[in-house]
Amino acid sequence: MERCGRAEVFRLLLLVCWLTVGPVLAQVRHPLPVLWLMPMRENLTAGVGPAVRLALQDLKKQPPPLGNYELQLQLLDSQCDPAKSLKALFDAMWAGPKYMLLLGGVCPSVTALIARSLPALNLVQVSFAATSPSLSNRKWYGNLFSTVPSDRALNQATVKLLQRHKWTRVGIITQETPRLSQMRKDLLRQLLKAEVQVVSTESLSDDVCSSLKTLKDRDVRIVIGQFEEDSAADVFCCAHRLNVFGAGYQWMVVDGGTAGWRLGRRVSGCSDNNLHQAADGSIRLQVRQLRNANTAGVSGRTPQDYRDSYLRQLIQEGSHFSPLHAFAYDTVWVAAKALSQVTEAVKHREKYSVRRNVTVSEEEVQKMLLDAVRSTQLEGVTGPVFFRNGERMTAIELIQFQGSSGVLVGEFSTSTQQLRLLNHLLKFKGPGPARDRTLVRLQRRGVNLLVYSAVSSAAAVIIIITLIVLCFIGIHRKHRLLRSSAGPQDQLLLLGVLLSSSWVLVSGLDGSSVSDWTFETLCSVRLWTLSVGHTVGFTVLLTRTWRVYSLCRIKHQQQRRRQRAGRVVLCLLLLDVFVLTTWQILDPLRRVVLQHRSESDSSGLDVVVRPYSELCSCANMELWLTAVYGYKGPLLGLGCFLAWSIRSVQVGRHLTLSVFAVTVFSASGVTGSLLTSHNPPVQFCVSSVLILCCNIFVLSFLFGPTVSHLWVNGGELQGDAAEEEDENQLSRLNQQLRRRTAQLDAEIETVAMQLSEMSESKMLHKRTNNGEVRPVSWTHEAQVCADDRKPSRPEDVNSPELVRRRFSVQLPILHHSYLPVVGGVSSSSSSLFGGRDAFVHQDVLMTTVTSCPPDAARLESRHC
Numbered sequence: 001m002e003r004c005g006r007a008e009v010f011r012l013l014l015l016v017c018w019l020t021v022g023p024v025l026a027q028v029r030h031p032l033p034v035l036w037l038m039p040m041r042e043n044l045t046a047g048v049g050p051a052v053r054l055a056l057q058d059l060k061k062q063p064p065p066l067g068n069y070e071l072q073l074q075l076l077d078s079q080c081d082p083a084k085s086l087k088a089l090f091d092a093m094w095a096g097p098k099y100m101l102l103l104g105g106v107c108p109s110v111t112a113l114i115a116r117s118l119p120a121l122n123l124v125q126v127s128f129a130a131t132s133p134s135l136s137n138r139k140w141y142g143n144l145f146s147t148v149p150s151d152r153a154l155n156q157a158t159v160k161l162l163q164r165h166k167w168t169r170v171g172i173i174t175q176e177t178p179r180l181s182q183m184r185k186d187l188l189r190q191l192l193k194a195e196v197q198v199v200s201t202e203s204l205s206d207d208v209c210s211s212l213k214t215l216k217d218r219d220v221r222i223v224i225g226q227f228e229e230d231s232a233a234d235v236f237c238c239a240h241r242l243n244v245f246g247a248g249y250q251w252m253v254v255d256g257g258t259a260g261w262r263l264g265r266r267v268s269g270c271s272d273n274n275l276h277q278a279a280d281g282s283i284r285l286q287v288r289q290l291r292n293a294n295t296a297g298v299s300g301r302t303p304q305d306y307r308d309s310y311l312r313q314l315i316q317e318g319s320h321f322s323p324l325h326a327f328a329y330d331t332v333w334v335a336a337k338a339l340s341q342v343t344e345a346v347k348h349r350e351k352y353s354v355r356r357n358v359t360v361s362e363e364e365v366q367k368m369l370l371d372a373v374r375s376t377q378l379e380g381v382t383g384p385v386f387f388r389n390g391e392r393m394t395a396i397e398l399i400q401f402q403g404s405s406g407v408l409v410g411e412f413s414t415s416t417q418q419l420r421l422l423n424h425l426l427k428f429k430g431p432g433p434a435r436d437r438t439l440v441r442l443q444r445r446g447v448n449l450l451v452y453s454a455v456s457s458a459a460a461v462i463i464i465i466t467l468i469v470l471c472f473i474g475i476h477r478k479h480r481l482l483r484s485s486a487g488p489q490d491q492l493l494l495l496g497v498l499l500s501s502s503w504v505l506v507s508g509l510d511g512s513s514v515s516d517w518t519f520e521t522l523c524s525v526r527l528w529t530l531s532v533g534h535t536v537g538f539t540v541l542l543t544r545t546w547r548v549y550s551l552c553r554i555k556h557q558q559q560r561r562r563q564r565a566g567r568v569v570l571c572l573l574l575l576d577v578f579v580l581t582t583w584q585i586l587d588p589l590r591r592v593v594l595q596h597r598s599e600s601d602s603s604g605l606d607v608v609v610r611p612y613s614e615l616c617s618c619a620n621m622e623l624w625l626t627a628v629y630g631y632k633g634p635l636l637g638l639g640c641f642l643a644w645s646i647r648s649v650q651v652g653r654h655l656t657l658s659v660f661a662v663t664v665f666s667a668s669g670v671t672g673s674l675l676t677s678h679n680p681p682v683q684f685c686v687s688s689v690l691i692l693c694c695n696i697f698v699l700s701f702l703f704g705p706t707v708s709h710l711w712v713n714g715g716e717l718q719g720d721a722a723e724e725e726d727e728n729q730l731s732r733l734n735q736q737l738r739r740r741t742a743q744l745d746a747e748i749e750t751v752a753m754q755l756s757e758m759s760e761s762k763m764l765h766k767r768t769n770n771g772e773v774r775p776v777s778w779t780h781e782a783q784v785c786a787d788d789r790k791p792s793r794p795e796d797v798n799s800p801e802l803v804r805r806r807f808s809v810q811l812p813i814l815h816h817s818y819l820p821v822v823g824g825v826s827s828s829s830s831s832l833f834g835g836r837d838a839f840v841h842q843d844v845l846m847t848t849v850t851s852c853p854p855d856a857a858r859l860e861s862r863h864c
Contacts, residue, residue, distance in 0.1 A: 082112075085113070115141045126146070126331050128327040153391065157412035158190075158285060174226040188201070200215055285398055299333060455684075502529050524588070579624075
């Protein structure tokens with residue numbers, strides 16, 4: 001290695017000597033001293049020497065005035081060290097001769113330092129290397145020019161290509177070198193300005209495969225790679241391992257090179273076929289090396305002629321190929337034309353000036369040279385050479401890797417900022433350009449129309465049945481079976497059934513059929529109808545159950561039980577309204593979109609289907625549901641306890657079944673709703689089926705027997721008038737009996753007073769006859785028994801026979817006065833007395849029925 005390095009240094013020294021002394025010319029040429037700054041130990045610049053030598057040879061063949069001048073290059077070894085480069089520059093300028101122009105600038109760190117000091121040194125620099133985007137500030141770097149397009153132009157071409165295919169989401173993977181790092185910063189600024197999202201920026205300094213895996217995990221489809229040719233094989237090998245290639249991905253390699261497509265060295269674990277497969281379809285943005293037109297330029301050579309001459313020279317000298325050789329060739333021509341033009345202008349001014357012996361100052365010479373370079377226009381081997389703001393205007397080539405070679409598929413003009421693509425040559429692995437992200441197709445998951453129609457039809461049927469029952473009860477409310485029922489509570493219970501059934505009709509409507517405002521309004525309607533309907537219906541069942549329980553256990557007065565039941569219904573309804581109103585004011589329900597798990601779509605490439613559903617929710621949904629369940633849960637438990645307590649009573653069997661049915665369906669509905677909250681259509685179906693089944697059970701248990709009996713026995717309805725007339729007659733009879741009872745009570749009291757007077761008179765009679773006082777106590781029974789021994793006179797009103805006869809008539813009348821038929825208890829006071837089983841205490845019932853006369857017992861059994 002040391003021998004090779006010494007050989008290269010020796011060849012460079014020979015080149016410097018040859019460039020300085022040169023061949024013996026037939027004519028004297030005016031020397032133009034030029035500094036050439038480059039690292040002599042770099043393989044990249046080792047192949048630049050033959051190109052510079054060809055340029056100097058071609059300059060000698062040019063006619064005057066260009067042929068009258070000879071460039072004398074002074075080579076300086078920069079060693080890519082800013083401090084050493086600056087010291088070598090100062091030493092060369094101190095030693096002389098007077099230098100006005102500086103060539104080279106391969107190392108970015110050296111170029112950035114020296115370019116800032118050029119105005120102070122009265123130098124103009126023309127580089128044959130790409131300038132960093134950080135050197136675009138013409139206020140600081142106004143004396144720096146480059147025949148190679150800057151890296152900013154490559155980034156501009158990249159952004160144009162992204163915009164052409166409407167890619168707005170990319171990932172960047174960069175090799176950590178000073179030049180590529182600056183290039184990445186400029187690319188990020190341009191992407192931000194173009195509103196292109198950069199998902200992730202990864203570095204190749206770490207593990208290459210881990211960096212690519214990060215891009216893949218973040219669903220990056222458009223990958224911008226900024227790496228040198230030596231790293232291309234490693235990158236595409238990892239891309240093949242991770243399957244980050246093919247129709248779903250698009251690689252864009254932006255490195256600014258000019259050597260064309262070469263994948264470099266082979267990587268272990270990946271064959272050449274694997275590398276070519278991973279790189280197939282990738283696009284590389286590179287600077288145009290030679291112009292396409294095969295016409296002679298300013299040097300008299302065509303691009304192909306120059307290339308052939310350069311390769312022959314390179315083979316003769318055994319130097320390495322340099323991708324910058326053509327730009328170095330044109331750079332020598334730019335320097336020669338600018339220096340010769342300034343020199344001619346200075347001579348002309350000194351010769352033809354009005355004042356003699358006029359010397360042009362260094363500042364004026366620098367300005368003239370700066371203007372000359374700015375206005376340079378020539379046709380070089382790399383194409384037209386002209387500058388704008390210190391940057392070379394040329395074309396950026398887009399080379400696509402197809403198979404095992406690169407194909408020119410487009411170019412970007414830095415002067416016009418236009419991108420031209422050859423679509424007939426551009427090939428993609430898929431049906432078209434890759435997408436910048438996985439295509440997500442949103443699919444609304446609503447209630448199936450057939451299912452909604454079936455459930456809504458069932459709800460409509462239940463609503464119609466409920467309305468029919470409600471009207472039937474209103475029309476036949478005077479019937480004995482309906483008159484003995486709960487009255488207004490039945491209507492409230494039917495209202496609860498109507499509200500809960502109506503919830504089914506409004507809950508199946510989704511956002512596709514209604515507007516946002518209507519959907520949010522329906523959210524409140526659903527909440528109110530279901531909650532109020534459930535509260536009203538179950539509260540009526542609870543109060544009925546409590547009334548039966550109190551009759552069995554507590555024996556309170558019926559009127560007080562009715563008033564208390566009405567208060568319970570009102571209190572629970574007000575509590576429900578209070579909670580719902582507070583909920584709607586503080587945290588109203590809004591339309592919320594619920595995303596479901598994505599599913600792959602076999603119909604398209606890189607397409608996933610993301611189902612979503614729309615539901616009603618709020619910020620504190622769990623808190624409000626807990627509040628609602630907190631006061632309704634204990635009520636359900638209390639209702640079950642009371643229903644279980646009255647299960648043995650025949651009149652409470654249907655009521656017990658209804659309470660248990662509502663409790664079971666309510667608990668099942670809450671559980672099913674919570675378990676299926678992630679899928680609103682399923683939640684709707686489960687909740688609707690449970691609500692409708694609950695309403696069917698309530699209607700069947702509580703209203704089914706009565707309505708069916710009245711419907712089947714229609715003739716009994718016609719006999720209601722006769723029964724009512726009989727009841728009116730019984731009422732009149734009861735009134736007459738009450739009046740007769742009052743008269744008999746008065747007569748009994750009169751008889752008792754007479755008996756008392758008689759007993760006193762007999763006591764006085766005995767004292768007068770015997771002469772002694774003896775207490776005698778008479779009772780009514782004793783008098784009757786005494787009178788039985790001795791018959792009394794028929795005309796005696798208080799005779800035992802007449803008294804016994806009066807008692808035999810009075811006692812049955814007094815006994816029957818406590819029966820419902822004869823006015824003891826109103827037959828319409830409670831529904832609990834609609835049947836004989838309503839009497840809890842069977843001993844009292846049997847005694848009453850036994851003591852009744854046949855007609856009275858028949859009426860009793862009908863009304864009780």
